[in-house]
Amino acid sequence: MSNKLNLSVSPHIHSKNSTSTIMRDVIIALLPAAVAGVVIFGLRALGVIAVCVAVAVISEYIFNYITKKEQTIGDLSAVVTGLLLALNLPANTPLWQAAIGSIFAIIVVKCLFGGIGCNIVNPAITARVFMLIAFTNLSSAAFPTLVDTVAGATPLAILKDGGLVSIESLVFGTIGGAIGETCKIALVLGGIYLLVRRVITWHIPIIYITTTFIFTFILQDFDILQSLSFTLSGGLILGAFFMATDYVTSPATKWGKVIFAVGAGLLTVVIRTWGSYPEGVSFAILLMNILNPYICSWTPRKLFGGKGK
Amino acid sequence: MASFLHGVKVPHRKNTENMTAVKMPVGKIVSIPTVMHIGAPANVVVKAGDLVKVGTLIAEANGYVSSNIYSSVSGKVLKIEDKLLSNGRVAPSVVIESDGEMTVDEGIKPYEITSKEDLIKALRLSGIVGLGGAGFPTFVKFDTDKAVDELIINGAECEPYITSDSLTMVEKTDYIEYAIQVITKFIDIKRVIIGIEKNKPKAIGKMRQLADRNPIVSIKLLPSIYPQGAEKVLVYHTIGKVIGQGKLPLDVGAIVSNCTTMASIGEFLKTGMPLVEKCVTVDGDAVAKPQNVIVPIGTSVSDVFEFCSGFKKEPKKVLYGGPMMGISVPDMDVPVIKNTNAILAFSEKMAFLPKTTACIRCGRCLNTCPFGINPAGIEKAFKRDDLDAAEKFGVALCMECGCCSFVCPANRPLVQTNKMAKATLLSQKKGK
Known part of the structure; x- marks a missing residue:
């Protein structure tokens, strides 16, 4: 029995979770929304998704190659970033603009800050905001090819002008908007998957959406239908389940999540109501990302039998 | 009570739960360390050549926090030699050659307790x-x-x-x-x-x-x-x-x-029989016949594995204790001691942990820690030599249960860092 034994510090067993299994779960959870987007907006949407994902992965690969860093594309986080960005873009986005957005997300927001886990803001959201400002000709929505709907205005714009949008179209997503944000059924399905797989907890999405609803409800003179329409419009559901829950840029503790979600909800309504852009979800999450380190330091977990006692 | 403390669902793998304990025959040699407890090593009271029986005192408690040590076999003391123990200390061990008779010491008798x-x-x-x-x-x-x-x-x-x-x-x-x-x-x-x-x-x-x-x-x-x-x-x-x-x-x-x-x-x-044998769970994917074995203290781990029909796969890691907190041992000559409750042998597949990747700040370590410690925060603080921050994150409370490392999707060595941070803090405080 002369064979050598491996010595290591405990624990000697490990859960099956890894960064790539978590990212794989997020991709699976986004698939219903992606499929719904392609069905509603046509094959052009598929093109945007393909470009964003491919460019994101290639950018990360090249960055790691040039900077002689260990290759990290296997963790699938670049795929998630590319996919999320695409789902936040309208189907008629010029493909070259989609590519530049993807490069910006990966290189500027993620890799230059040190790669996965080190970015201070969510790459996909920041890239979306960057594109909104950089490409002024980029519309914020494309319109369904599937059915005839009110052309020319997104639900949020219609609602802001005092119009009405049917709840049914908001739920099924046969409305104008970004590729992945319109079909609420698909988004909620994906969100439930993430909850069941314990990738995310309920705190951020539920509190974010509820806060937005309540604040809107107050501002809309307690009109339930109108407030519900506002809540189901724009990128709120996509943002609440998939962007605001990004580990790196949101708090880890329960109370941290509560503060983060309430803040994002209030900001979303403020921007939607008084801002010059019709949609506020991206800006709201981005602003809360910046506040995240502070929220984390305000909300540590209580130590069991710690010295403070 | 407010609620249960956090923790993790580990795989139970209690393969031996329905088996009765089997008493193994004594091996030829037992090597009994003088430290099998927290405290000072016991003083050896026998010398090479002495004859001992089961239950004969071979080392006497040295001070208040220490413990008596008795022979687990009958036979002859071969030598007293310094040995490296699993906790990194070097202490004398009493090596006894068994005569196979397991004759019990005459002094062993029930105790009358009146006060x-x-x-x-x-x-x-x-x-x-x-x-x-x-x-x-x-x-x-x-x-x-x-x-x-x-x-x-x-x-x-x-x-x-x-x-x-x-x-x-x-x-x-x-x-x-x-x-x-x-x-x-x-x-x-x-x-x-x-x-x-x-x-x-x-x-x-x-x-x-x-x-x-x-x-x-x-x-x-x-x-x-x-x-x-x-x-x-x-x-x-x-x-x-x-x-x-x-x-x-x-x-x-x-x-x-x-x-x-x-x-x-x-x-x-x-x-009246002192602690001279121990029921030990022998398991792990490399072990041919997992079971609970009653082992005379001082028996080498390799003798115990041999009693369990040896190995079905080549062992690459051997543990004292369970996989969450157990200590991996350098070789199989180490003895079963008083507080050994299991010896586990793992094959190549389970001997090496997955590769470490970057922290994604998922918060799993923080949220599973029973005591609310922030292991990821401690790791970052320790890396930048900020021991104050590590202390604020609760490192001194860490009991090294392993939950944080177990759940970490990036496979970061969080327990290891906590151990190092605790040791550094302690030596720093002693230095002051």
Whole structure:
């Protein structure tokens, strides 16, 4: 029995979770929304998704190659970033603009800050905001090819002008908007998957959406239908389940999540109501990302039998 | 009680839970270390050439916090040699060649206990130490003038694979009962609570019967969530009291004793036989025949594996104890000692952990820590030499249960960093 034994510090067993299994779960959870987007907006949407994902992965690969860093594309986080960005873009986005957005997300927001886990803001959201400002000709929505709907205005714009949008179209997503944000059924399905797989907890999405609803409800003179329409419009559901829950840029503790979600909800309504852009979800999450380190330091977990006692 | 402390669902892998313990024949040589406890090494009182029997004193407690050590076999002392122990200390070991007879020392006889002093003296002589893992001399816990509200018996056994404690609860119920009766007769204890994880129906059944016979005893069922057996967790979940940083159970009026420790106490009081053998769970994917084995203390790990029909896969890692907190050993010459509750052997597949990747700040470590420590924060603070921040994140509370490293999707060595940060903090404070 002369064979050598491996010595290591405990624990000697490990859960099956890894960064790539978590990212794989997020991709699976986004698939219903992606499929719904392609069905509603046509094959052009598929093109945007393909470009964003491919460019994101290639950018990360090249960055790691040039900077002689260990290759990290296997963790699938670049795929998630590319996919999320695409789902936040309208189907008629010029493909070259989609590519530049993807490069910006990966290189500027993620890799230059040190790669996965080190970015201070969510790459996909920041890239979306960057594109909104950089490409002024980029519309914020494309319109369904599937059915005839009110052309020319997104639900949020219609609602802001005092119009009405049917709840049914908001739920099924046969409305104008970004590729992945319109079909609420698909988004909620994906969100439930993430909850069941314990990738995310309920705190951020539920509190974010509820806060937005309540604040809107107050501002809309307690009109339930109108407030519900506002809540189901724009990128709120996509943002609440998939962007605001990004580990790196949101708090880890329960109370941290509560503060983060309430803040994002209030900001979303403020921007939607008084801002010059019709949609506020991206800006709201981005602003809360910046506040995240502070929220984390305000909300540590209580130590069991710690010295403070 | 507010709620249960956090923890993780580890795979149980209690493959040996329905097997009875098998007594292994003594090997040719046993090597008994003089440190199998927390405290000073015992002083060797035999020399090469001396004849010893089962239960003969071979090393005497050196000071208050120390423990007697007895021969586990009959035979001849070959030599006293310095050996490296699993905790990194070097201490003398008594090497005895067995004559195979297992003749019992004439001095072994049941104890008559008539007072608390008698009891403490007997426990001190018994060589019994905390068998749940820590190896703290047992008599020290009971040797107190403070009021004791509860004696909490630890039957949680939350580590994967290990079943020796639950087996002891099933097979040595009488000894546990006797120990409880004697201890509560001479030490003023208001109630006795046996804490058991819900996944041990047989042990629960036996302990329920015990509780029915002894009104002072009650059972507290615990969720099968690791680490229920950790002292502070067990105390909180059984009596709802919080033991602060650096405090002991006695500070909240409780004494915690492992169920196997209690069985050993009962056996010693009834028969006079000190702690010379140990029920050990032998398991792991490399072991041909996993089972519970009653092993004479000092038997080499390789002899025990051989008794279990050797290996079906090449062993690449051998552990003292369970996979969450166990210590990996450098070779298989190391002996089974007093507080060994399991020896596990793993093949290549399980001997190496997955690759470490970047922290994604998912917060799993923070949210699974039973004590609310922030391991990821400590890791970053330790890397930038910010020990104050590490302390603020609670590193000094860390009991190294392993939950954080277990759940980390980036496979970061969080427990290891906590250990280093704690040691650095300690040496820094000593230096001041």
